[in-house]
Amino acid sequence: MKKYFPILFALIILLLAAFLLFFKNSPISSEPRQSKNVLDLGTFHKEKSCAISPKFLKDMHIPAPYLIDLSQKKYTGIALYYGKGLHKVLHAKQWEEYGHFSTYSVDKKGNIYLVPMPFISIKEETFLQQKSIYRLNSHTGIVTPFMTLDDIVPNKNNPYGISAIAYDCSDESLWVAAIDETDYRHEKGVIYHIDIKQKRVLNKIEGFDALSLTLMQSSKGKYLLAGSARNSGLYAFPISKNSIHTPAIALLKLPNATQHIRKIRVSHTNTLMLESIEFNYSLIVQTSREDRMVTYATWEEEGKKWKMQLKQ
């Protein structure tokens, strides 16, 4: 038996070397460079969201449907439109306390998680406000900072901090993007995976600037879809067994190069509705619905390609 020891030793060395080599190139690597592969998404459907209406709306006898308005046109912070023709408005002065919001995600308890946004004028508190995720409490209807990420440092050359959010119904976690460290030459955005209960960062993907995030389940698996802040592209990060795989896989690019995807939604089977805006890491001026372009992107399974159509 002793004579086989050198062979056993060589096997152990090879296994160790292989592990180190493949570990280095494993999905945990933080550099989500664009993969050259075409991702076959399989089939995906519009699914019922686990999100419910905030409880305080029920207490106030405000029935669904309601519309969340973050356009900042009439109301700072958040406003809710409801009633016939969505003509009635609910807006509390307290909802203005943390400045302007750009996007949101609702959890299964009815809490609304809000993403801050620098808007038009930079005030003393603007940069500080970009470091936090805010939560409109489902029961109290009060907006408070839910979690502050101290490593987010906006500045006058890039006033943005947290830029996108998605709530994961399967494990009650949040996927949150920040783009503060990025500059004209370097893409240094971070996507955080956050445990809501513990308010703890579970994982980070570095080197990707996301302006929008959403989770999608297809016949081929689960994906975190991300609209790029740097270009007109839509990317996918495969998720399996609670770990996210990098690099990001490029899915498609919008026909108009200055349009950047701000909102991603599955509108019907194999079709994504992509709302886009012009975005240059400078202050956003136009925020109303008319300033957004809507593109329907349909995944053609047979041809393995995307067909895009601009909404008129």
Add this chain to the structure above:
Amino acid sequence: MTKEIKISIAMLAIGLGSMGGYWLMTKSSDVIEKKSIDLMSKERIILPQYEKTIYQNIPEVQSYLYDLEEQIKQGNAVLPLSDDVLGKNEKLAQNIVLKSKAFLHDVKEGTQLLHNDIMRIRKVFISDLKPKVKEQCQKSSCYLVEKYNFVTNATTQAIVDIGHKKVVDINYYPNMQTDISLRLTHIAQAIALHSPEVAKELGKTPYEHDMTMANVRGSLQDSPCQNSAHLCVAPTFANHKKEEALWAIVDLTELKLAAAKWAGLGKTSTPACISERTLQNRYIMENYCQKESYLEKDGWKLSYHITGSDGLEIREASFHGKSVLHSAKIVDWHVSYKQKGAESLDTSTETYIEGRRVEFVKGEEGNYLFGYNDAMGCPMFSTSVVLPFNGPQVRELPQKDGFMLTQDFRNPKWPMACNYRYENRFEFYNDGSFRVVGVNKGRGCGDNAIYRPVMRIDMALGDKESFYSYESSQWKVWEKEESTFVSEESNASDYPYKIVSSQQKRGYYIEPNHGQFNDNSRGDNATLFVSKFKVTEGDMDLLTLGSCCDLKSDGVETYINDESIVQSNVVLWYVPRIRNDTREGHEYCWADTRIDDYGNLDVQVWPCTVGPKFIPIKEKR
């Protein structure tokens, strides 16, 4: 050596060798990727340096404009395709649609005719047809006719049954562009061939055979022109030796070169990254935001860059080797409007107009002022809202006694209401004088506007500068930081202020603008502040300074603290106050849009120009 050891060594050699090979392969793909990224960053962008009028003498353009004008004079908005490019059936189809009210539904705005072109006519494909007309067109002969409206940027498609001589279907596509006509293809080619920028880049005047024509990307899709309300195409000049091509983006709405870009070969359609606005942003970022530019001309030597929110800044200017300026820039434009009804003013919630936060200030006699602060700066990674168009330009002064360095800043939707356009201009004269100039080109939200550009001028006359005002026939030195309203009374023989260096025994008189500079200005009505130099007080980028609308405060007051400025490095702040005028025949700081003789939109601008001139002191007064 035993057999087992030999096997082990062989296993190790083969295994490690294979892993090494795999590692090298992944490494080399990284290198290729990095190379392509480097190549992307080296793609060169060229922005137009000439006015569009240079293209109006091209025979193809002249003839096109003549035909447009004639059509409009005859009461026809649509320029048809000429007979020589049409067969008998296509001619018939064109005649039918030009009589169809439904097809011509969008050719007028009020009573004014809008520029429309028939772009193409062809026999229908089955895929063009809706089910309801499919049957009819299978029995008869149908043609598709496409028209493009240059003013509304819309395409109308008609299906014409020439057998029954009627239009059987109409489809209207707002904000959509069609394939262009052969005539427009020739015009685009002619513009590209006559473009001085293209010739300079190619190193020769190009010929038609040097060029391939990239048409609009497929029917009814976005054109490569970023100003997506314009119709653009991109003729291409390939350099096969260098494996690159020059893409010339021609704007057919304006009939000019919009931009150009060198890119690698191998692209069969216009790359998505080629678009006027994207090219401009990248060009400005690369050349004027990320690095300093230098200019040496007529004895002047200076550097300049575009700031994050303080517009175009001149740094370290000298004249014949002597320092003149450390810095000059316009840090902000305060915009305010006067309204009646202060008593019922509700400011409990913030208000926004065209995306800007509006500030309200209660004034006197029941009036209130509202408005905002406009920061100008880099198009990306900045806190500006009024963005640079094209890069800084060097131009000769009208009197040919020097040159100017100028930068155009606009809201993308200018001249629409509540959108603004400002020019930052620095004039350098052959006698060593210079002028810091702010130009407002409207349009704003209406009348009763008051504009206040905040100019910061840091002279470079040494550490011991002294500031004087001319009062009661003598020069009085300013001992402390203070401000004064600049008198509008002009006296040609006297300058009201001067700044001198006691070390270098030289200085500059300051000549406020009373309208004497032949630029139709109505004067500066300025407030002048003098503060002691501090790095934190505007030497670096300033965020918004002060209130837009409190006319008693220009924002600079915060730097005026009674500090001694005797023989100090001082900073001048000059804040003109301009009132706009929208009365017909008296327009000032205003812009308006009309339909011109060709049925196209034409923007008229009535600029207002402000800013002081600095004249070197040559002899003792």
